[in-house]
Amino acid sequence: MSQIQTQFIKNVLAGTETQLSEKGSAFAPANIALSKYWGKRNAELNLPATSSLSVSLGDLGTKTEIRVAAEDSVFLNGEAMGSETLFYKRTVDFLKLFPMVGAHFEVRTQNSIPTAAGLASSASGFAALVLALNDLAGWGLGRRMLSLIARLGSGSAARSVYSGFVQWYAGTDDDGSDSYAERIDAEWPELRVGILEVSNVHKPVGSREGMNRTVATSELYNSWPAQADADLEAIRLSIREKDFPMLGKTAEHNALSMHATMLAAWPPLIYLQPESLEIIHTVQRLRGEGLELFLTIDAGPNIKLLFLESVASDVIAAFPDLRIIQPFG
């Protein structure tokens, strides 16, 4: 952990007192961005180039328990992680930012989503870890402050400390203190997210490296921040006005444009698999036939469909393997 990160945590925790419990526990939902986060303005503090907006995935997410312990141990879905695994390292490294709580921890994590399959398990993972840590340490911090801390673990984790629609602000301060997430005060009970798992294998290139490569080598990325800002405003408007075609169109356009910035990187960064492309073509065809169906894709091969409850049976007819999420219960 760098000094700049240590200092950031000190600032966030200023005025709080640590009152240790025996155990901290929390759940955080996975989220999918409708307007994506891709590219950083500061890598050490995970400050994004643009704001982003997500919807959480109901009870799909991460449940974490944490205790102070004599030595570090990390369990994922009941299995002890070796100290050489990326999952162990990222967890233990992150916890070194909190010596005021303990030197070593036992962390038990249950993911109800496939790890590293482009379903943002690191987002719900770090969010749950920070919420559990707040519970263990008795800080009593509000969600906004917790989103700042979660952000250091994984950018999009800032959004997973809330459920529902969430906006993560890019902020402008160099110290990262204004790049937090906030819940948008809106519900949309008819909204459905359908998950099509294309591949459960680990990603060949992680999002961190993928972002860095895109920003460094993709000429087209220069036009991305302006689009991302405009898309986010359109998504906010579509939520306010319950305009589903606008929401769907903007989210799909935003996601495909993000993948376009990657396709234009060197070496080309292609998370989509042939099966993903097949699904994208099918969604275009169905939409041409009048079905109000849209999609979004994170930095992985899986496709997430966006639709309203009223057309669910048509969507299931086209995609029988669909796993349907009700973000608003």
Add this chain to the structure above:
Amino acid sequence: MSQIQTQFIKNVLAGTETQLSEKGSAFAPANIALSKYWGKRNAELNLPATSSLSVSLGDLGTKTEIRVAAEDSVFLNGEAMGSETLFYKRTVDFLKLFPMVGAHFEVRTQNSIPTAAGLASSASGFAALVLALNDLAGWGLGRRMLSLIARLGSGSAARSVYSGFVQWYAGTDDDGSDSYAERIDAEWPELRVGILEVSNVHKPVGSREGMNRTVATSELYNSWPAQADADLEAIRLSIREKDFPMLGKTAEHNALSMHATMLAAWPPLIYLQPESLEIIHTVQRLRGEGLELFLTIDAGPNIKLLFLESVASDVIAAFPDLRIIQPFG
């Protein structure tokens, strides 16, 4: 045909005399752009937003015969085209620009490449038509002037009036008089182009409409012209220095970036099929294993591989169905 096009042809033909023969005939090679043409600065005159650079495909191309006749007729690969077909219409419409040659024509065209499968048959088609017309009319025009005329039929046809490496200049004049093509004085006998036909079906969206949609709706397209200009210079340098990795890398990066501008259009414009994506992944993998193999893709699903003669056997081992072209004989 618009007045502006009629005036353009008058300007190009100024000072020439029509001395009609019984028949005109010519061959023009297909070409693939190593640095692509995507987007126009003037639609009526087919003036491109950027310069582009291609290599011709040896004896793959179009052979055309033309005669003045009592009524219009168009034959493609021996078959009479109905007057309702796009091929007939584009041919006859174009010929209306040349009343000084005749009011009606019989045109017989042989394509040695699949029509409209993303292998630029309209490029060699209009180039062969213009070369044959020059032969029929006895104008004795040089290639540069003929490239200006061919451009009106199809932008990239400007490049198909030559063989070898060809640059088509964007030009700056509003009247289109400086947007011609020129042969680059270089040969590269070891260069190979391998064609992988993914689909022979007609394109769902033609390049004209595709370009218009991209320019109008793709935010990322704003960054394309700067990249295209830089890529073209890198390709020229790589040809001059016979630096194949630079040529291959730049051509592939350029092609994928062009497809990225389309992916970021709305509705999304995706010429790639699942099988195309499979090939792209395979090429990346082979390159990761040390093979100097690159690819380029036009506005269609087919993949064209770029490699040197020295690795041909390795490439054939990976792609047994490959059709190999020797651009320099």
